[in-house]
Amino acid sequence: MKKKAIVNYINVFLFLLPALALFIGILIAPIIKSLYYSFFNWNGMGAMEFIGLANYKELFTSKAIGFLKALRNACVLAAFSVFIQLPLSLGLALVLGRGIKGERPFLSIYFMPVLISTVVIGQLWLKIYNPDYGLLNSALNGLGLNSLTRIWLGDVKTALVSVFIPTLWQYVGYHMLLMYAGVKGVSPELREAARIDGATERQVNKYIVIPSIKPIIKVSVIFAVTGSLKSFDLIYVLTNGGPLHATEVPSTVMIEMLFQRNRYGMGSTIAVMMIILCFAFALLISRAFKEND
């Protein structure tokens, strides 16, 4: 009997081995190592100097690193996402989910940008925003609105919004799809019953559909916020944090610390802060949704 139990555990271990090796080797161990590096002043090659929490202190006080500004930008992007992108997604999901004619083709078109590589989207929007020949300025000129043309990505005032628009364009479809799946899950009988009781489309949405897809809305909010905190690809392609750090986000600061300034300790500190912030926001959002119930 005992031998059987041991054999069972060996089997369990062997079945888990590939996943554990990958997961611990490439995710868990490195995170612990990041935490360790974050207490050191280290250029990646030479000796490591233990400096305690000095990196964290510098991160939050140094204007030169500009982490707080990067964090603020990430929060602005998150706010844009939650208050502009998600309502748009929800609206589309509600309309398509109630079974309108042409539902499938619309759904497929709206989801398409999600599949395009962010680098491609970034390059494409670089061309759209190009100050001399880009589609946007050319269109404005064509409409006689010459005064509105700008160096969209090069102007401190417009850069962050200009970075957000392609993000919006790409991910509305993603959140829409999640919410649409939820809307489709609402039982048709419930809907029908409400309608027979004289509820308008708006009331059905407000009192039946939206409350029942709340868990999905929560997931969407978490994805939108943590996604903004982690955002990198599109910003790297479009502005790489410029002009004058106007579009800097935590991950662009991290990459700069690592590969331009060889500050591996500080880079690790930013990595650790990003994990903490992502978990904290996810928790906070879950809490907020729970209290709302």
Added chain:
Amino acid sequence: MAINNNNSSDHSVQKFGIRTLGIYILLVIWALINLFPVYWMFTFSLKTNEEIFGKNLIGLPWEWRWSNYASAWNTGNMPRYFVNSVIVSASAIALVIIASMMATYAITRLVWKGSAQTNAFFMLGLTIPIHASIVPVFITLRDLHMLNSHFSLIFPYAAFSLAMGILICTGFMVEIPKELDEAARIDGCGPWKTFGVVIIPLMKPALATIAIYTFLQCWNELMFANVFISDSKFKTLPVGIQALSGQYTTEWGPIGAALVIATFPMLLVYIFMSKRIQESFVVGAVKG
């Protein structure tokens, strides 16, 4: 009263008609906003600078310059990048499928203490940002002289899709009746044989979902590929396109062509499998 009722319902029918029309107009506008940049990308990939820069901004190309594609394909090392992306994605998909199938089998079918905790442990991977591990992984790879290799991307990509892989597998595996395991055991199958003969053949839909999900993650990933790969022999498409656009700052046609080359396979697959692809995105989020 009756007349009144009639009136109001007539009125609402008319109002409904206008509202529906309004909704359709908005839906079509949003569809055009989604499609237009892609259309524009496709058309400027076939134009000369002269056309792109003002003479023919948004129309179809006057003369379809496929030579743009030839220059993107020949000068920019695109075939190499393309093959690299395929190698890296396919290997990562294979790894994720093997590792997550085996782990899920241990978690959901074998009886042992700690399976729930192990599952929760893996699910941490859904929230952890991938950036978190970039420094130590970079240093480890550098010290092992493994930067600039396919492996340097395959293992991290597989690790990052693993949590989702297990989540998807679990969803499908709990649907398989336990009686099948019982029957196999009575026939004298051990866990490995049961896994191979009973479970794997029934998991095919899960495999497709995992493959699609992992593929999209790998095919589009930029940060790791950008940091770990500097040798153009190993660059993947996202990094390659970045490099290419640096070379072709003044000539837009070939860049457009490169963008289309990178996007086209994806869109083609999407046209044929749109439902399946959409499902693979929903499964994880809705169940998680």
